[in-house]
Amino acid sequence: MKTRLVLVEDQMLVREGIKSLLGLDDSVEVIGEYENGEQFIESGSATNCDVILMDIRMPKLSGIETLHALAQRNIATPVLMLTTFDDHELVNNAMKAGAKGYLLKDVSLDTLIDTIAQIKEGKTLIQPAVTEKVLQGLKGLSVEFESFESPEPLTEKETDILRLIAAGYSNKEIADAKFKSTGTIKNQVSSIMAKLGVRDRTRAVLKALEQGIL
Incomplete structure (x- = not known):
């Protein structure tokens, strides 16, 4: 079954480009596209899709503000954030606001498709290559996940x-x-x-x- 995806991106060329790329893969179907978070929230389509692919920086209602709006409405549809910026503060704020993933816009189609699939399954993913600074910033992020307190040494x-x-x-x-x-x-x-x-x-x-x- 195809993943029903909603795309929220204020730049039309970027939005059309992402939509065209996703159209090359049979596993994803873009069922809606919006210019900003306000337009998206008002559409009521957040509950009709499997994954929301959204830019962090948008006019009227930013990606992070949109995440808060979704939380206020008890909408748990997983959100994957896309941006051209590798600002660790934005990543921190987005993840704290409930985003399930974060990718830079120059990511490969294969990685994007794979991440969408994993986000749909309930995983939390952040593109490791978003730079060392971002990863270091994430060390103090309050995103809870199970792990061993004292892991077995790696070879x-x-x-x-x-x-x-x-x-x-x-x-x-x-x-x-x-x-x-x-x-x-x-x-x-x-x-x-x-x-x-x-x-x-x-x-x-x-x-x-x-x-x-x-």
């Missing part, structure tokens, strides 16, 4: 792979760089997450930063 190879994950590389890209099969890398990533006691790649990076591994 040198696992730490190396975790650095590549933090740089934004996919399993396939890491496999190509390491001359390994994608399956082998997938197993190693699963081992890393198991040792850290986390459920996804973003939490693995954040936990590694918290522990001083990265």
Whole structure:
């Protein structure tokens, strides 16, 4: 079943570009598009979609203000924030306001599609490659997730792979760089997450930063 997505972006060219890109993938259907948060909230379409893809900086009602408006209406549709900025303060505010993910607009289509799918499943994801400054800023973010207080030590190879994950590389890209099969890398990533006691790649990076591994 296709993911029903609503796109909220004030720049028409960017909005049309994202819509055209998403149209290249059969797993996502854009069922609505809006110029700003105010227009989106008034439309009442927030409860008719699976994922909301929204810019952080918009006129009339910003992405973060829109998140607050959704919360006030008890609307729990997951929101993925998109922006050209890698401002850690914006990331902090967006996640505290209830956003489930954060990506820069120059992200690849494959990563965008994959993130949309994971957000739909209830995961919280932040693109690790949004810069070291953003990741460091996220260390103090009050986004609760399960992890081991004292994780099992990672091997040198696992730490190396975790650095590549933090740089934004996919399993396939890491496999190509390491001359390994994608399956082998997938197993190693699963081992890393198991040792850290986390459920996804973003939490693995954040936990590694918290522990001083990265």
